[in-house]
Amino acid sequence: GTPHRTTSPARPRVRTPPPEGSRQRLRLRRPRVKTRTTPRAARTRSRPAPASSQSTTIGPMFASRACPADASATRLAVARRTRGAARRASGVTRVARRAGASDAASSAASPTARTSAETSEPMSVSDLSAPALPSHGARTASSAFEVGVAIPAVESNVAAARAALAARGYGDSELFAVVKAAAAGLAVAFAYAKAKKDLDTPGRPWMDDTTVGREYDAWTEERILEYYWGEHIHLGYYNDDVMARGAGTLLGCKVKDFVEAKLDFVEEMAIWAGCAEKTPRTVLDVGCGIGGASRHLARGFGEGTSVTGITLSPKQVARAEQLAEQQGVRNAEFRVMNALAMDFPDNSFDLVWACESGEHMPDKKKYVEEMVRVLKPGGTLVIATWCQRDDRDEPFSARELTNLNYLYKEWAHPYFISIDAYAELVGGTGKMGGIDTDDWTRQTIASWRHSVWAGVWDPLPVFSKPKVWYKTVRDIVCLERMHRAFDVGLMQYGMIKAVKTAR
Template sequence: MMVWWQVGGIILALVGLGLVFYVLFPRKYQAAASVAGAYDDWTQDGLLEFYWGEHIHLGHYGCPPGRKNFRQAKADFVHEMVRWGGLDRLPPGTQVLDVGCGIGGSSRILAQDYGFDVTGITISPQQVKRAQALTPAGLPVRFQVDDALALSFPEASFAVVWSVEAGPHMPDKAQFARELLRVLKPGGILVVADWNQRDERQKPLNFWEKRVMQQLLDQWSHPAFASIAGFAEALSATGWVAGTVVTADWTAPTLPSWLDSIWQGVVRPAGLLRFGLVGLLKSLREVPTLLLMRWAFGTGLCQFGMFRAVRGTSKLIPPVPAKLPS
């Protein structure tokens, strides 16, 4: 019995240390360099890749959501996004820009399974290095460091612009929208998946919701979340969208990802041997944020937004965004 008390005491002490790191050492957004630094650290220590795999984004668990392997759900998310965006009807060799590519998981699927010619960009040099190391020779994928708010590519460079969960790191959502559409060819398709906040114009945040949102911003180097309607309006306001911006809410099929990501620490105990006490403390440090994310998305404070737009041949009068069922 004494042994179990000792084990319980050790676990509580470790959890307490994780909470101390969580409270005392947030990763507040300061500038683009703070985002790059955070992802450099996550990439170098290997923890995020070990537990989340090559796809550093949420998974798709079906409609309605069901039980699914965590990493399979992430790969399935890419295929669901391809189908939702109509990219599965495009020919091999289509030039795609993956904005916020991470370590290249989605880029490699787009190249391997659909034959697309993919360029992935991230602000993290360490992510570029790791993405290159994970990419098989001969696969039409390349990676480079670039700033999504000031892309280095000429106007009308790509037939498809793709982005998953990069928007919360952008301090200027209007500029982000302009850059995504600027590098898209006339007639090209933009497909974006993002974490969004409830539209405060429709229902203002209460005191506690504001506190939760501030934690979600501060812990993972986010300056702000846009609402689904707000970012759709930002895309339309560029004047480059032909027709309407199509949106959908994928909160339900992605919601299991949050608790599933915590569960990986239990079902993958090899991580404790590989990363030791420091790795355990770093992992425990993320648990409060993951739980807050689950609460926020589960209660409607946050939503998982999908956006599809086609670039017109010239500057247009911005239309009203359309919302379609997910």
């Protein structure tokens, strides 16, 4: 079907477009290979014809079958044409069928060929796994390699399964259904194991001084955290009354509003710091987020108090300023600043407020020293932070260390320290007195699961943003693991306060 081509160095080759509707084949350029110059017909004629009395062995599959010369030549030609597929069942079938036709043509002259064709049997998997030529190896392959050796055991298992199902009145269709169910079960088990391993591996470790800013930039852009947690990216406060009525649980999710609990926390923290007795005129909010606590304090203390919030996230500062303008809060300002190297002069603020920012600090000592430096004499430092239990009396177990490592590296925490360690750092400055600490785990632990149930009752924002599904799932896992760590005492909610007594 291919038209004859003539090549001429003076004329370029022209492709004639195929007629419409005809099938086209993709032709790949291949390097020219030198071929014999002897015509095919001459080569064919030059081959010596085998003697009529010769018998030829074609391969190990036919090793036990001696064929007459004419049938052997036919089979050998077929074997050459199908050499690439000699071990496939379909190729073997075609060879046997064509060889059988040749045997039929020569059956009158050769009773041996007729006998061979009549007694031919279908190839087994053992035959397909055997060497292609006798020179390739022994007829019987190693049991560790030859596929056919393992087949009888598989076939016997299948036969046993069929017999067991047949005894109960089931056929092959039921066997196929069982196999499908088993395969589906294995697939589900594999997917579960992979997902569990992935979720148990922390994915957002603290890397350097820019890690926290980048993470909070991303959370601020997504708006998922703000939607559920409100303007306050910290835990809420739950008193004994609402806890007794099931606040923070799935069915008691509405007993206490999740965002309102955060406002209550700000007010309780201010009261615990002594702000009810003495109103500060200058306030520094270290790690202000999108400014929820800063604006709430600015409104609560009144126009006579100026509040400054600092964060590493530029997007948080932009959002905080936008919300302050929308809410008409004029006595709050926000800056991008590193809490470990603040630009403020010494003795600048009456109150230094640090709510859940110490967790992200890679140098807790420097963190405390900088806050004490910018605090005025007589001013108050108040810190609320997640702490790990003190391990000096009882070292952490291997399991506890594994859990802590996850909590460190999933939400960009360099490490945690204990409540007593914070108190020692504050006292170590030599400028603070009246140091007091408390553990607010009981008042705050409901927040972890409350945030999850809030999403269960209102899932639309998550489903409307497919790009944050996976991250939200990871956050839910981390929230639950945080709840468990606080519940068993591995983590504690530390409250530390002190008054500056010296310059």
